[in-house]
Amino acid sequence: MITFDSISKQYGSTVILDTSSFAFNPQERTGLVGVNGSGKTTILRMLGGAESPDKGTIKKASDLSIGYLPQEVEVLDSMTPLEIVLEPFKHLLNFESHLEHISNSLHESNVKESLHKIDKLYADMQFHDAYSLEARAKMILGGLGVPEKSWSEPVQFLSGGYRMRTVLGRLLLTSPDFLLLDEPTNHLDMDSLVWLEKFLGRHKGGMLIVSHDRDFLNRITTYTAEISNRALTLYKGNYDAYVLARDEAAAAALSRTRNLETKIAQAERFVERFKAKATKATQAQSRMKLLEKLKDELPETFQAEKSIDFTFPEPKQSGSIPLKFVNCTAGYGEKTVISNLSLLVNRGDKIAIVGPNGAGKSTLLKCAASLLEPKSGTMEIGHNATVRYFGQHQLEQLDPEITVHETVARQSVSTDKTFIRNILGAFLFSGDTVDKYVKVLSGGEKARLVLATILSNPGNVLLLDEPTNHLDIRSIEMLGDAMRDFGGTIVFVSHDEYFISKVANRIIEVRPDRVRDFPGTLHDYRDYIERMFADEPDSSQKGKQDVRNGADDVAVQKEQRIKDRETRKKLGRTIEKLEREIAQAEEKITILTEQLNNPANALNHVLLHETSSAIAAEEDALLECMSDLEERQAELAKMGVE
Structure with missing residues (x-):
């Protein structure tokens, strides 16, 4: 196991982990999730030895090899992609010269040590199948x-995206025991x-993956780790299974809190009622101890984590055809990227542009x-079309000398300060952060600021190039909801399948040899892509078995939930009945006590005796009901909630 024991980590006043302990199975594929800034990359860097x-x-096994793919990669500009991928195996690719060098030094050094080096060199050649290294490197690239x-x-002549792929290729070829992947799907079509999914499916080791692509996590991972509230919690299953388990756990915690608060109120009422009675003093003292214990058991409450929650302003209606391409050819310099494109974009279209990188999606x-x-x-x-465009290059066009608030205020449809702050709050800028200068923002913060600026005045035609970059999963879900409900027209480029599925009602495929309306859904398009790799081996049987086991677990859990639901209903009815009996007993005791304390009855000794006896009987019945109620509530609390 890879064990984090009582780990604390913070940057300035921001606490990432606070004496948190958890462990990863090095044979499992774990997705690491949490809102931006929660510490996902920090955990990868600590495990990879960078922090x-x-x-x-x-703690981890000394012989466990770990490979780390960071979000920001450093590569040697003078090296070629093939040289970078093969770099860890340089000594094997120069096997003959390396062997000759060791052999020539036999008479100069310890013979036993030299023979050991030769044995290791031959063992490495066999272990890494050295003669196929170059072919595998080319296959990966x-x-x-x-x-x-x-x-x-x-x-140095490649884009940042291709550089990242090259470094990812080097990591995949080395095939370490445990992979640390920080947003590996960034820049991938x-x-x-x-x-990549098929390749990772065949990987025999484990991995810890940070990704904003929930569909990718669903297909790859078998466990999910959530970092939240300065701690990490591990859930069995992929991202969807984690969401279900997290919501159930949250509901159970809320139910437990309410049950504890109810028990505390009951115990306080009991102590208040019986603490002065000598015959009940022992029970009252016991309830006071229980009261302290219940208060200690109340779970700590945390502020809900933030994510984008945004609704577009209602746009003015455009004409029926807001965008029209007629035999359009476009490119850069002598290079033609799109040829003779004819395309109509209809009012209300939500068009996802898909296809391989470099085919012309951003050009379109x-x-x-x-x-x-x-x-x-x-x-x-x-007619009447107002176009707004979001592209990654706009991050560089932000004015670094003004604040976040001023940036949005200059473009907003409204100068109302409350409206502007609501827009900024929706994109996670609140409090003092709205007064930050643009020049001190991170890349992710700048991307959110540009989006906030555009969406504060969206027009009625939105053109968005990779709008989900730098957003966490929950924020992508919220933005998808807002875009789906937007009353205008949207044309967007994205590689996030969940986001496309939520927003798009039309798919346009762009490839070097064609641009076409794809005749089907995104699911159909993925099937079409997968058929291109039909000759690739399927994912490992272990991966398939994990999926089947996950499906079986869900079925068993569903059947158990049905049984538990009936038991809960019965317990709920019993608890309601006991609560009514307790309320009735307390009301009778109140009436009898008033009768006992009424000065008009002071000389009626028979009535006073009967009233005292009746109060004692009601108090005994009340005690029995309260004890019974506590037992039933305890049973219900153990069962949790649906």
């Missing part, structure tokens, strides 16, 4: 979508994503936004 905890220890013509060129959006003039043909903006 150390402030307190506590991390091709699968990840790195253009073949660039394999022998310095990576669906072709490459499908290939830039043409629609009038940021790129067609080489031939036309792109027409329809």
Whole structure:
């Protein structure tokens, strides 16, 4: 096991972990989730050795090899992609010269040590199947979508996305025992994503994955770890199973809190009623001890974590055809990216543009936004269409010398301070953060700020290039809800399948040789992509068995929930009956006590005796009901809630 023992970690006043203990099984595939800033990358960096905890220890087997893919990669610009992927095996690729060097030094050094080096060199050759290394490296680069013509060129000529894929390729070829992957699907198109999923499915070791792509996590992971409220909680199952278990746990915790509060109120009433009675003093004292114990058991409450919660302003209606491409050809310099495109975008369309990287998806959006003039043909903006465009390059166009609030205020449809702060709050800018200068923001914060700026004045035609980058899973879900309900037209590029499924009502596929309306749903499109890799081996049998076991577990849990529901109903009816009897007994005791204390009855000794006896009998019945109620409530609390 990989064990984190009493780990504490913080940056300034921000506490990531507070004496938290947890463990990962190095054979399992675990998804690490949490809102932005919760500490997901920090945990990966600590496990990968890039950072150390402030307190506590991390324990793992000494022979466990760990490979780490960070979000921001550093590569040597002078090296080619193929050289970078093969770099860890340089000594094996130069086997003959390396062997000759060791052999020539036999007479100069310890013979036993030199023979050991030769044995190790031969063992490494066999273990890593050295003669197939270059072929496998090329297969990995091709699968990840790195253009073949660039394999022998310095990576300094490649985009950041292709550099990241190259470093990912190096990690996959080394095949360590345990993989640490920080947003591995960033910059991957669906072709490459499908290939990566199949490759990871065949990986024999474990992995810890941070990803904002919930569908990717659902297909790959067998456990989910949530970092929240300065601690980490491990759940069995993929992301969807985690959501179900988390919600059930939250509901159970709420139910337990309410049950404890009810018991505390009952105990306080009992103590208040009987503490002065000598005959009940022992029981009252016992209830006071119980009261202290119940208060200690009350769970600590935390502030709910934030995520984007946003609704678009209602846009003015555009004409029926807000965007129209007629025989449009576009590109950069001498390079043509899109040829003779004719396309109508209808009012109310929510179009997802999909396809491999470099095929022209962003180019199509830039043409629609009038940021790129067609080489031939036309792109027409329809009647009353107001176009707003979001692209990654806009992060660089933010004014670094103004604040977050001023940035949105300059573009907003309303100058009302409350409206602007609500927009900023929806994108996780609140309190003092709205007065931060743009120049001190992180890349993720800048991306959220640009989105907030655009969506504060969205027009009626939105063009969005990878709007979910730098957002966590919950925020992606919220943004998807808002875009789905938007009354205007949206054309967007995204590789997030969950987001596309939630928003899109039309799919356009862009490939180097064609642009077409895809005749089907996103699920159909993924099936189409998977058929391209039909010759690739399926995921490991272990992975398949994990999925089947997960399905069986869900079925068993469902059947048990049905049985538990009936038991809960019976207990609920019993508790309601006991609560009514307790209320009736307390009301009788109150009436009898008033009768006993009435000065008019002071000389009626028979009545006083009968009244005292009746009060004692009612108190005994009340005690019995309260004890019975506590037992039934305890049974219900053990069962939890649905």
